[in-house]
Amino acid sequence: MAEQLTLEAEKRTIKGKKVKSLRKKGILPAVLYGHGVKPLLLQVPYNDFKKAYEKAGSSSLINLVVDRQPYNVLIHEVEIEPLSQNFIHADFYQVKMTEKITAEVPLYFVGESKAVEEQDGVLVKNMDSVEVSCLPKDLPSHIEVDISVLENIDDSIHIKDLKVPEGVEILKDSEETVLTVTPPRTEEELAELEEEVTEEEEKEAVEQVEVETEKEETEEKKEETEESK
Numbered sequence: 001m002a003e004q005l006t007l008e009a010e011k012r013t014i015k016g017k018k019v020k021s022l023r024k025k026g027i028l029p030a031v032l033y034g035h036g037v038k039p040l041l042l043q044v045p046y047n048d049f050k051k052a053y054e055k056a057g058s059s060s061l062i063n064l065v066v067d068r069q070p071y072n073v074l075i076h077e078v079e080i081e082p083l084s085q086n087f088i089h090a091d092f093y094q095v096k097m098t099e100k101i102t103a104e105v106p107l108y109f110v111g112e113s114k115a116v117e118e119q120d121g122v123l124v125k126n127m128d129s130v131e132v133s134c135l136p137k138d139l140p141s142h143i144e145v146d147i148s149v150l151e152n153i154d155d156s157i158h159i160k161d162l163k164v165p166e167g168v169e170i171l172k173d174s175e176e177t178v179l180t181v182t183p184p185r186t187e188e189e190l191a192e193l194e195e196e197v198t199e200e201e202e203k204e205a206v207e208q209v210e211v212e213t214e215k216e217e218t219e220e221k222k223e224e225t226e227e228s229k
Helices: 016-024 046-056 187-228
Strands: 005-011 027-034 037-045 062-066 069-080 087-094 101-110 122-125 129-134 143-146 156-158 177-182
Parallel strands (some): 005 062, 101 143
Antiparallel strands (some): 156 177
């Protein structure tokens, strides 16, 4: 297991809609709950949390320190503002070190495939993370998948082929395919794919305009309400 990160937090008294004032000051509202702890409202410096989340994600233990009291926690859930993609809230879950937990662990794909480099094969990934069960101390931050074993078209890597630390169990069918190499696409297939991508981009652009329009209308109604008071 990688060296455990430490994150400092403070107890929070501001709650409800008033937490917007914290966000404006660069402070992220959060909550702590889990084994042996009553739900506790917290606040964390936004940039400190961002750095910790980028390193730990939701699959690495963090040493959360609140008023000098340490807690072994996972970042259990984060809320993100759709337009800005900024964090607006975080949940910390305290684990029991002697009790197994389940967590989603990302897959890191390393190496080069001869089937891709020399035969123009297409690498198709069926998953980019797996759920595991283990004691908190054994929880890996990621699982490496060496794709250099894929030497020919139609070669695959299955769950049973993944190498995980002792004490870690992957909660998936051992025969399930993680990734495979398929034959190169024909010109007709590439043309169809490009057309699908263009249609999807146009759809996303329309949806974005609708979101912006709805936001503007909401702001206008809010201003009208305030003016009428």
